[in-house]
Amino acid sequence: MATDLRISNISKIYPGCIANDNVSLQFKSGKIYALLGENGAGKSTLVKILSGVVSPDNGEVFLNEKNLKLSSPLDAKKNKIGMVFQHFNLFETLSVFENLSIDATENNKSLRVRINEILKKYNFSIDLDVPVLNLSAGQKQKVEIIRCLLRSPKVLIMDEPTSVLTEQETEELFISLKKFCDEGILIIYITHKLKEVLSLCDEVAVMRKGKVVSVSQTQNERVETLANKMVGQKLAKIKKKINISKNKDEIFKVKHLNFYSDDPFETNLVNLNFSVKKGECLGIAGISGNGQNELFQILSGEIITPDTSIIFRNKEIAKLNPKQRREYFMAFSPEDRISQAAVPELKIYENVALNNFKSSNFFEKGLVNEKKIKEHSKKILSDFSVNTDNVELKSQFLSGGNLQKLILGRELITAPELLICYNPTWGLDVGAINYIHETLIKINDQEKSTILISTDTEELLKLSDRIAVIYKGKLSKIMPSEEVTPEKLGVLMGGGSID
Amino acid sequence: MSLDISFIGILIGSIMASSVPLILAASGELITERSGVLNLGVEGMMIIGAISGFALMVITDNLFIAIVGSMLSGVIISLIFGFLTQSLLTNHVATGLALTIFGIGLSAMLGKNFVGIPGKEFPILFSSLRESIPFFGPILFGHSIVLYFAFALPFLTNYFLKKTKLGLVVRAVGDSPVSASNQGINVILVRYCCILYGGAMCGLAGAYLSLIYTPQWIENMTAGRGWIALALVVFATWSPIKVLIGALIFGGITILQLHMQAIGFRIPVQFLSALPYLMTIIVLVVISRDSRKIKLNTPTSLGRIFYREK
Numbered sequence A: 001m002a003t004d005l006r007i008s009n010i011s012k013i014y015p016g017c018i019a020n021d022n023v024s025l026q027f028k029s030g031k032i033y034a035l036l037g038e039n040g041a042g043k044s045t046l047v048k049i050l051s052g053v054v055s056p057d058n059g060e061v062f063l064n065e066k067n068l069k070l071s072s073p074l075d076a077k078k079n080k081i082g083m084v085f086q087h088f089n090l091f092e093t094l095s096v097f098e099n100l101s102i103d104a105t106e107n108n109k110s111l112r113v114r115i116n117e118i119l120k121k122y123n124f125s126i127d128l129d130v131p132v133l134n135l136s137a138g139q140k141q142k143v144e145i146i147r148c149l150l151r152s153p154k155v156l157i158m159d160e161p162t163s164v165l166t167e168q169e170t171e172e173l174f175i176s177l178k179k180f181c182d183e184g185i186l187i188i189y190i191t192h193k194l195k196e197v198l199s200l201c202d203e204v205a206v207m208r209k210g211k212v213v214s215v216s217q218t219q220n221e222r223v224e225t226l227a228n229k230m231v232g233q234k235l236a237k238i239k240k241k242i243n244i245s246k247n248k249d250e251i252f253k254v255k256h257l258n259f260y261s262d263d264p265f266e267t268n269l270v271n272l273n274f275s276v277k278k279g280e281c282l283g284i285a286g287i288s289g290n291g292q293n294e295l296f297q298i299l300s301g302e303i304i305t306p307d308t309s310i311i312f313r314n315k316e317i318a319k320l321n322p323k324q325r326r327e328y329f330m331a332f333s334p335e336d337r338i339s340q341a342a343v344p345e346l347k348i349y350e351n352v353a354l355n356n357f358k359s360s361n362f363f364e365k366g367l368v369n370e371k372k373i374k375e376h377s378k379k380i381l382s383d384f385s386v387n388t389d390n391v392e393l394k395s396q397f398l399s400g401g402n403l404q405k406l407i408l409g410r411e412l413i414t415a416p417e418l419l420i421c422y423n424p425t426w427g428l429d430v431g432a433i434n435y436i437h438e439t440l441i442k443i444n445d446q447e448k449s450t451i452l453i454s455t456d457t458e459e460l461l462k463l464s465d466r467i468a469v470i471y472k473g474k475l476s477k478i479m480p481s482e483e484v485t486p487e488k489l490g491v492l493m494g495g496g497s498i499d
Numbered sequence B: 001m002s003l004d005i006s007f008i009g010i011l012i013g014s015i016m017a018s019s020v021p022l023i024l025a026a027s028g029e030l031i032t033e034r035s036g037v038l039n040l041g042v043e044g045m046m047i048i049g050a051i052s053g054f055a056l057m058v059i060t061d062n063l064f065i066a067i068v069g070s071m072l073s074g075v076i077i078s079l080i081f082g083f084l085t086q087s088l089l090t091n092h093v094a095t096g097l098a099l100t101i102f103g104i105g106l107s108a109m110l111g112k113n114f115v116g117i118p119g120k121e122f123p124i125l126f127s128s129l130r131e132s133i134p135f136f137g138p139i140l141f142g143h144s145i146v147l148y149f150a151f152a153l154p155f156l157t158n159y160f161l162k163k164t165k166l167g168l169v170v171r172a173v174g175d176s177p178v179s180a181s182n183q184g185i186n187v188i189l190v191r192y193c194c195i196l197y198g199g200a201m202c203g204l205a206g207a208y209l210s211l212i213y214t215p216q217w218i219e220n221m222t223a224g225r226g227w228i229a230l231a232l233v234v235f236a237t238w239s240p241i242k243v244l245i246g247a248l249i250f251g252g253i254t255i256l257q258l259h260m261q262a263i264g265f266r267i268p269v270q271f272l273s274a275l276p277y278l279m280t281i282i283v284l285v286v287i288s289r290d291s292r293k294i295k296l297n298t299p300t301s302l303g304r305i306f307y308r309e310k
Helices: A043-050 A073-078 A096-101 A108-121 A137-150 A167-182 A194-200 A223-231 A292-300 A322-327 A337-341 A348-354 A370-383 A400-412 A430-445 A457-463 A486-493 B002-034 B042-060 B063-087 B092-114 B127-132 B136-140 B145-163 B165-175 B177-182 B187-213 B225-235 B240-263 B269-287 B291-297
Strands: A004-014 A017-028 A032-037 A058-063 A066-068 A081-084 A155-159 A186-191 A203-208 A211-217 A250-259 A269-277 A281-285 A309-312 A330-333 A418-422 A449-453 A466-471
Touching: A004 A043, A017 A043, A017 A058, A017 A186, A017 A211, A032 A043, A032 A167, A032 A194, A032 A223, A043 A081, A043 A155, A043 A186, A073 A081, A081 A137, A096 A108, A096 A137, A096 B165, A108 A137, A137 A167, A167 A186, A167 A194, A167 A486, A186 A194, A194 A223, A203 A223, A223 A430, A250 A292, A250 A449, A269 A292, A269 A449, A281 A457, A281 A486, A292 A330, A292 A418, A292 A449, A322 A330, A330 A400, A337 A400, A348 A370, A348 A400, A370 A400, A400 A418, A400 A430, A418 A430, A430 A449, A430 A457, A449 A457, A457 A486, A466 A486, B002 B042, B002 B136, B002 B145, B002 B165, B002 B187, B002 B225, B002 B240, B042 B063, B042 B092, B042 B187, B042 B225, B063 B092, B063 B187, B127 B136, B145 B165, B145 B187, B145 B240, B165 B177, B165 B187, B177 B187, B187 B225, B225 B240, B225 B269, B240 B269
Parallel strands: A032 A186, A032 A203, A081 A155, A155 A186, A281 A449, A281 A466, A330 A418, A418 A449
Antiparallel strands: A004 A017, A004 A058, A058 A066, A203 A211, A250 A269, A250 A309
């Protein structure tokens, strides 16, 4: 049976921000639709409205010409609208089966039979009786999808589903989605990745600042045209830089890095050895949860491991804490901007002051010299083109991109010899990503080194001189990036071998 | 020798009796915490249960009404906590502390006219078997119905959490209220129910003290047992069976150290009185070392305020 979903004049206004401005769209089953837009374009709000998580201020949703009242997630469920959120809605401490059975109406026995049928039909392999926290991100997503399929949905909404997946897992997902589509499920695919739109979807709606700016057939689009529609301006292309560091000195060297933890949420690291040359970018690829967190914390000095040797500019620094390491001109940009890199409740200039205790004269006789910090912060804001000049603004009101620029600016203004960053462009839109990539390339041009831990293979291939892959706490051999292809990385990230 | 054995039997029986209020209160609080709500008002709810149970017994002369009434009073006072934390989104810790202080004050006020009134004898079951069987008699028989209920409760709680659909929902809400809400579970309602259930069990625990264990009303008669129950839940890592073990150890060492004091052991009294606290914590820490299990049992959202996006 054909499904027809129509959104009519939806508006949703949050204090200080119009998330959806009179949005109207139409979808029909048998096709895969892309909803494309930068962060903050209003895609997520729209899908939250469709799944009943938030209610619109205005407008209506029609499914097969029936006006839907979506005032709770339950309503969406009843109307056969399934939703796979970007941040998984799973219960980490419960088993897979418990997660799936929580809203089932049938008994456990027949439910298990039905789940196994789905597993078989779509070639998913998941152990139903392990706690969800033991699963990889790709498997977790499959659990979410199974949960939707169990309710035989008419509409399946996927919110940025590939942000945590490997290349292979992404391909598998696309195959499944096409199958679902053939079976008559209407699929709405939300993303800001242009290539995915072109390779997967039939029709694409582009959103910008809460409005739908274009609806078109993907066969008429190219990456560039979509990017321009999405950003609203012409984007400069970043050149991949030439390798300049072949014969340079090693500035940073790690030997025998081992880490062992009892915590099931942490990954053990097994004998990592690597080095970084002057002016070089070393990329570390991997699916999140394979030890990157632990590695970053050890490199930044948040965790001190015994027997590890870290030589930086000919000094042993393995026993130094993050503050001491900063004094040796290391800088760090952690993955979690909100809770690790900055304090959201503090003002911009206060955040700037946080990691510059020693290097400046911000503090005199134990007192804060606000004037100096503010001048310094203003310089960062303008040097790193943060979209505000108000240093009194609380950091939580900065968008992800601007916050990341502020953090990088704070780290880089002291001209460090080595910057270690972890997913610096995670969740950012094209404009901000471009800016940050340019900045990272500039660092290398100035003979400073970077270690880029990232889950984004495209970013790694663009920026790194050499790349290694971390999988289950072990590091692959380090390869020059010109020898690396996305496919190779994908194999290694999934635990395979390429020799 | 037979005298010794029957003495040990009686001793074990009295240990069981002394651990009943801890088991009841801790099992109730365990369900509350498993849903992600940290209610520090256990002591306050127990003492309210104690005075209302005793007062109702004096007024109506009916023990059944007294017991049910004590549970109801626990429900009512925990409803205040639920309304504040779930509907008005106040901080769990501060609200729970306030509830305890409020409960102790209110009970003292209500209890003024009941001080010195003798309690009524609470019916015990199988009293003839208690006398006729040596050793096992005093352990298994001759207790109040509440004690049998209390000893069944951890197993029932375990079954409820692990095997029933509702138990699964409670655990899910405690794990991730946002996910639960997105799955269409009414998180606030589930949490209200768990809070009220916890209140009922704490009320019953209080009534056990004032109606059965020491049948009279004394101001502040719970004497910190609510706090012990709270600590038991945490140190037992939210496992009902370990709560039972912990409560028995605590009750056991409390009774034993009293006997040791009476016999006149040459150990400072202060140390003996501190012994139950120390031993309970040590034993529970030792039996729940498995960090994996702790992760799986700990309600991830414990104490965090949840509100639905609108």
